[in-house]
Amino acid sequence: MEIGKKLKKIKFSSGVKKLSRYRRHRFAGPALLVVALISLGATFQVASALPSTTKMETTAQSTLIEEGKRIFAQGCSSCHGLNAEGGGIAPSLIGVGAASVDFQVGTGRMPMADMSQQAMRKTPIYNAEQTAALAAYVASLAPGPDVINEAQLTYERDGNTAQGGELFRTNCAMCHNFAGQGGALTQGKYAPTLMGVDARHIYEAMITGPQSMPVFSDKTITPEEKLSIIKWIKAAENEPNLGGASLGRVGPVTEGLLVWSLGLGLLIGIAVWLTAKAR
Amino acid sequence: MSKAERIGGNVASYVDDRTGAAKWLRKNLTKVFPDHWSFMLGEIVLYSFIILLLSGTFLTFWFDPSQRDVIYQGSYEPLKNIEMSASYASTLHISFDVRGGLLMRQIHHWAALIFMAGMIAHLMRVFFTGAFRKPREANWLIGIGLVTLGIVEGFLGYSLPDDLLSGTGIRIAEAIIQALPVVGTYLSFFAFGGAFPGHVFIPRIFTVHVLLLPGIFLALITIHLMLVWYQKHTQYPGPGRTEKNVVGYPLMPIYMAKAGGFFFIVFGITAFLGAVASINPIWLYGPYNPGQISAGSQPDFYMGWLDGLVRMAPPIETHAFGHTISWNILIPGLIIPGVLFTLMALYPFIESWMTGDKSEHHLLDRPRNNPNRTALGAMSLAFMLVILINGGNDVIATHFDLTINQIMWFTRIGVLVIPPITFVIAKRICLSLQRADREKVLHGRETGRLVMLPHGEFIEVHEELTPAQKFTLTQHEQGTALEVPNVDTNGVLNPQGLKGKLRARFSQAHVEQISAPTETEAKALEGGHH
Numbered sequence: 001m002e003i004g005k006k007l008k009k010i011k012f013s014s015g016v017k018k019l020s021r022y023r024r025h026r027f028a029g030p031a032l033l034v035v036a037l038i039s040l041g042a043t044f045q046v047a048s049a050l051p052s053t054t055k056m057e058t059t060a061q062s063t064l065i066e067e068g069k070r071i072f073a074q075g076c077s078s079c080h081g082l083n084a085e086g087g088g089i090a091p092s093l094i095g096v097g098a099a100s101v102d103f104q105v106g107t108g109r110m111p112m113a114d115m116s117q118q119a120m121r122k123t124p125i126y127n128a129e130q131t132a133a134l135a136a137y138v139a140s141l142a143p144g145p146d147v148i149n150e151a152q153l154t155y156e157r158d159g160n161t162a163q164g165g166e167l168f169r170t171n172c173a174m175c176h177n178f179a180g181q182g183g184a185l186t187q188g189k190y191a192p193t194l195m196g197v198d199a200r201h202i203y204e205a206m207i208t209g210p211q212s213m214p215v216f217s218d219k220t221i222t223p224e225e226k227l228s229i230i231k232w233i234k235a236a237e238n239e240p241n242l243g244g245a246s247l248g249r250v251g252p253v254t255e256g257l258l259v260w261s262l263g264l265g266l267l268i269g270i271a272v273w274l275t276a277k278a279r
Numbered sequence: 280m281s282k283a284e285r286i287g288g289n290v291a292s293y294v295d296d297r298t299g300a301a302k303w304l305r306k307n308l309t310k311v312f313p314d315h316w317s318f319m320l321g322e323i324v325l326y327s328f329i330i331l332l333l334s335g336t337f338l339t340f341w342f343d344p345s346q347r348d349v350i351y352q353g354s355y356e357p358l359k360n361i362e363m364s365a366s367y368a369s370t371l372h373i374s375f376d377v378r379g380g381l382l383m384r385q386i387h388h389w390a391a392l393i394f395m396a397g398m399i400a401h402l403m404r405v406f407f408t409g410a411f412r413k414p415r416e417a418n419w420l421i422g423i424g425l426v427t428l429g430i431v432e433g434f435l436g437y438s439l440p441d442d443l444l445s446g447t448g449i450r451i452a453e454a455i456i457q458a459l460p461v462v463g464t465y466l467s468f469f470a471f472g473g474a475f476p477g478h479v480f481i482p483r484i485f486t487v488h489v490l491l492l493p494g495i496f497l498a499l500i501t502i503h504l505m506l507v508w509y510q511k512h513t514q515y516p517g518p519g520r521t522e523k524n525v526v527g528y529p530l531m532p533i534y535m536a537k538a539g540g541f542f543f544i545v546f547g548i549t550a551f552l553g554a555v556a557s558i559n560p561i562w563l564y565g566p567y568n569p570g571q572i573s574a575g576s577q578p579d580f581y582m583g584w585l586d587g588l589v590r591m592a593p594p595i596e597t598h599a600f601g602h603t604i605s606w607n608i609l610i611p612g613l614i615i616p617g618v619l620f621t622l623m624a625l626y627p628f629i630e631s632w633m634t635g636d637k638s639e640h641h642l643l644d645r646p647r648n649n650p651n652r653t654a655l656g657a658m659s660l661a662f663m664l665v666i667l668i669n670g671g672n673d674v675i676a677t678h679f680d681l682t683i684n685q686i687m688w689f690t691r692i693g694v695l696v697i698p699p700i701t702f703v704i705a706k707r708i709c710l711s712l713q714r715a716d717r718e719k720v721l722h723g724r725e726t727g728r729l730v731m732l733p734h735g736e737f738i739e740v741h742e743e744l745t746p747a748q749k750f751t752l753t754q755h756e757q758g759t760a761l762e763v764p765n766v767d768t769n770g771v772l773n774p775q776g777l778k779g780k781l782r783a784r785f786s787q788a789h790v791e792q793i794s795a796p797t798e799t800e801a802k803a804l805e806g807g808h809h
């Protein structure tokens with residue numbers, strides 16, 4: 001609806017996605033590379049000064065990164081470039097963080113199968129370890145949002161369903177529909193349904209803002225509020241159909257179809273039967 | 280005679296002596312109604328209106344039409360402690376804490392949809408059969424009034440709960456009001472008692488929804504039915520049916536029994552829908568908040584075409600004298616609907632002007648026997664359907680893997696192209712059906728039975744129609760076109776030349792028919808090879 005468009009415009013111009021805009025800047029790659037190198041150097045300085053247990057962890061971490069780099073070269077570099085610096089068809093991944101990789105690979109969006117409007121959710125082709133390796137590799141290039149681990153997902157305990165509903169309707173319903181069933185955006189893009197999405201991926205979607213979705217930083221929506229939103233989505237998933245068949249929870253379109261087909265169809269059928277001449 | 284019968288008889292004759300009721304009753308109870316399924320569409324509408332009155336009354340017992348802020352404390356967990364208006368909270372209360380409340384809400388809303396859908400189907404039957412012709416123009420006009428008010432009544436009804444979806448609808452209505460040049464802002468200020476959403480709108484539309492409009496409906500429906508009564512019902516052509524009689528069943532007892540039974544069937548189907556299919560699940564939409572909106576917000580279907588028009592309008596605005604005129608809302612939101620409904624209301628008069636036909640009609644047309652009218656109707660339906668599709672463009676996009684832009688452009692072009700094409704196709708179909716009728720009368724019905732003649736030739740057996748069937752297929756009048764009055768009696772160019780020509784052109788289009796076989800043609804064939 002008209003108003004929907006306006007609201008969306010306001011959302012985007014309010015700078016929620018400022019970071020991601022710079023991400024595609026011409027100098028973003030080199031600049032981030034410098035930052036990455038400095039921080040890598042710093043990490044080494046710190047690591048070499050630490051006692052041996054941490055050293056072992058670091059070794060484990062670096063083999064993970066090595067593993068990730070190997071998988072990346074096989075499965076991702078054709079689009080994202082050998083060093084994830086980006087290419088003609090895919091953006092640079094330097095600085096997108098482990099969360100973005102975990103979300104994109106964990107929901108099966110990456111590696112992208114065909115260059116359609118939007119990377120689609122599929123059955124993931126990498127298992128949990130491989131995904132973690134990829135995430136570690138991309139995170140090692142430059143700092144970014146970290147993977148959300150289970151310990152952080154205390155939405156059952158810390159979330160508030162009703163408040164989450166309010167937040168959802170304010171921040172998400174304009175794209176994902178009032179019941180999280182998804183909706184169409186312009187130019188063939190769409191916001192997918194949120195039913196059946198892992199809590200971890202919901203959280204990561206909010207902090208990384210995949211594709212046309214804005215980033216919801218911890219300033220816009222606090223971590224507790226994010227947990228409330230997740231709790232509400234999970235409640236919506238399990239919401240019983242209180243009024244009978246749900247008709248897809250998409251609003252009056254299916255109701256209109258049903259009344260013209262089944263409702264009027266039955267009534268006219270009976271009228272024909274009632275007036276049929278007894279032969 | 281038993282005692283009870285005697286008392287009954289005495290009471291009856293007491294009343295009759297003073298009112299003459301017996302004669303009146305005898306006359307009216309034996310009034311004859313023709314029988315056809317399409318004549319029951321009006322009844323469907325009438326019965327769903329009664330269901331609306333009953334279920335609506337139930338809802339008013341608990342509904343609180345107020346925009347006062349309350350904190351929800353009812354039994355629906357996902358909204359607990361949320362701030363909302365009293366009208367939204369009371370609708371939740373009816374849904375979850377009043378016994379049978381949700382069922383009643385759903386029955387009320389399904390009945391409203393059946394009411395509107397039935398009314399449109401009834402209108403189509405009246406249109407395509409020419410039942411609106413003299414002397415029934417008044418009833419047609421009342422009908423158009425009822426459809427218009429029905430749309431308004433439905434819109435106000437689903438706006439009452441003050442949920443996120445209906446609030447979005449009111450917001451758009453406000454935008455349409457504001458798009459009126461000069462007065463728009465004042466009108467909107469008046470309706471909302473200040474700035475949107477304000478605190479008076481819901482209480483006001485409540486009064487209109489439950490009192491004012493139902494009152495007007497009752498009055499109009501009463502006049503509508505009285506007119507059907509006094510003008511008598513039309514009938515389809517057939518043997519023994521003329522412009523002067525009505526063939527059918529007496530009101531009492533046959534028609535009444537059928538109609539009474541039908542009321543319970545309509546009620547049963549509405550209750551069935553209310554019990555098994557969710558409608559307007561406002562608890563999922565959440566309370567209205569001007570800062571929120573949901574993807575895929577849609578109005579009910581009888582408003583959907585309007586929404587579709589507004590959505591397809593290109594963004595055009597002009598600024599003049601400190602006012603902004605939003606043509607993109609004004610044209611699709613007010614001007615086009617206004618023109619459409621005016622044309623529809625005036626159609627009986629337009630048709631009689633085009634054809635020059637001023638006589639009374641009590642026999643209906645079979646739609647094929649008036650190709651031009653049928654094609655005009657099909658064209659209008661095609662137009663409505665195309666814009667209705669655009670009204671649901673976002674939902675259609677997600678469910679059929681299309682893009683909103685594709686649907687938008689398809690409907691923008693389609694709305695100009697598809698109706699004329701529909702007109703031509705519908706007219707051709709009518710004419711070929713007429714041709715088929717003519718064949719049937721002249722050569723009988725194809726039975727599909729093949730017979731081998733002694734010399735080996737195969738022929739298909741054609742079964743001759745009964746005289747009654749022949750009559751039904753040939754009885755219709757086929758008018759002649761009006762003359763082009765381009766020169767008046769003195770040989771001077773007619774001052775009304777253009778108008779006259781136009782009229783003659785329309786009239787020609789209207790009489791384009793396959794001529795029905797005449798009696799001599801039929802006779803000649805009979806003598807020949809049967």
Ligand code: HEM
Binds near residue numbers: 317419422426504513
């Ligand atoms: C509240 C809505 C309405 C109710 C309750 C209603 C009810 C009825 C009923 C019961 C009949 C007699 C049975 C029949 O022919 O179906 C009738 C006839 C008629 N109605 Fe309606 N109607 C409504 C709306 C309309 C509309 C929207 C139109 C057209 C614009 C219309 C035009 C007519 C006409 C012209 C007749 C006479 C038909 C004939 O004699 O063949 N009515 N109506």
